[in-house]
């Protein structure tokens with residue numbers, strides 16, 4: 001059985017890693033979206049603000065310079081331009097006439113020149129409205145018309161520096177990235193701590209499962225959390241307790257049943273013993289008492305015949321008939337007594353007793369059935385009850401072959417293979433199963449049943465089945481204990 005290795009099987013590290021990684025990624029995505037959105041909004045707002053400021057400056061310059069342009073006062077224009085250049089972030093400011101000639105400029109060197117760049121030129125040739133006409137990386141450029149009595153007399157052009165706004169946006173982006181990293185770090189630490197508390201209960205639960213696999217039912221899982229995993233641990237403990245309880249019940253039931261079986265076996269064994277003793281007693285009584293009485297009767301009849309002067313008396317015939325009847329009765333009584341308790345079994349042992357039984361069957365079977373008996377390992381006597389059970393099994397097995405098998409050959413094999421005596425009887429007859437023509441064996445006679453009960457009484461078993469090539473095979477395994485034999489032998493010597 002593979003033992004649970006919590007770290008590997010459940011992936012403790014993997015749960016923690018997944019949780020930490022998941023939280024970090026979620027923070028990264030959310031914070032990136034948030035920072036990006038925030039910076040973009042700020043950028044849009046600030047650029048809009050810058051546009052408005054630039055436009056406002058250009059407009060103020062246009063309004064304040066209009067009298068000087070109208071009077072063509074270059075000094076006045078210059079003062080106004082310089083005044084507007086003092087406004088926050090103004091890069092340069094100028095006043096141009098409608099033809100694009102620079103009348104005043106924050107860079108005096110450019111006064112008197114014409115606008116040369118195409119964007120400014122196109123701005124001065126467009127509508128007479130104030131507008132932002134160029135947005136570069138570095139500055140916002142705005143233009144405002146200078147009018148007098150609805151006549152265009154010039155343009156004010158002004159550029160406001162963007163570097164401060166750019167610097168602020170870069171700063172906001174950096175701060176946003178820092179916040180993102182901080183959020184990821186906090187989330188990771190939080191996920192790590194969370195996974196520790198979840199995993200602790202899971203680890204305890206896995207140890208419980210491991211114990212269960214090793215059949216340890218008396219060590220409940222320690223419940224350290226009140227969450228779902230903790231509730232699973234509680235449920236596990238309840239299941240464990242009821243498992244332990246049913247195991248306990250089952251164990252005591254099994255012990256009870258074993259005791260009952262043992263008692264039954266002892267009873268059965270005793271019953272077999274009693275039956276055998278009773279048979280022995282009846283056989284002895286038959287032999288001793290009836291046999292003696294018949295011998296006495298025979299003696300009397302012989303004396304009567306002698307007294308009646310041999311064959312001259314009319315009573316001689318009936319006396320002779322009576323004497324032969326009495327003799328026949330003696331033979332029958334001997335046979336019945338032998339059937340009840342074969343004397344050869346007690347005196348000569350199992351194999352000679354079986355051979356004697358087979359010899360007795362000879363007149364019944366003639367030549368139609370060949371019976372062989374083989375024995376192996378019989379270098380000492382087996383316990384009496386084992387020999388008796390084996391004898392009865394062979395007796396019943398052979399009777400069945402004679403009665404039911406229609407066999408031409410049957411082999412009996414007795415093998416002593418400590419601690420068992422194995423008896424096999426194999427015939428080449430019709431077979432025992434209904435399909436082999438034997439019919440439902442259990443529904444008829446009690447021979448097989450008796451065999452099994454006798455074997456079970458001494459802790460053995462009998463199996464009867466069809467042979468593969470046809471016929472029936474009976475196998476009995478009868479255990480024996482050698483000490484019994486020694487003890488019995490010692491008892492019989494006393």
Ligand SMILES: Nc1ncnc2c1ncn2[C@@H]1O[C@H](COP(=O)(O)OP(=O)(O)OP(=O)(O)O)[C@@H](O)[C@H]1O
Nearest residue numbers: 400401404405431432438441444445446447448472
């Ligand atoms: N060697 C065998 N070959 C074929 N059939 C057999 C053999 N041994 C037993 N059977 C079948 O099994 C049945 C049961 O046998 P079992 O010895 O229990 O009863 P029985 O011989 O019919 O009657 P009883 O033994 O009580 O006089 C038999 O009736 C017979 O059909």
Ligand SMILES: [Mg+2]
Nearest residue numbers: 400445447448
């Ligand atoms: Mg039978």
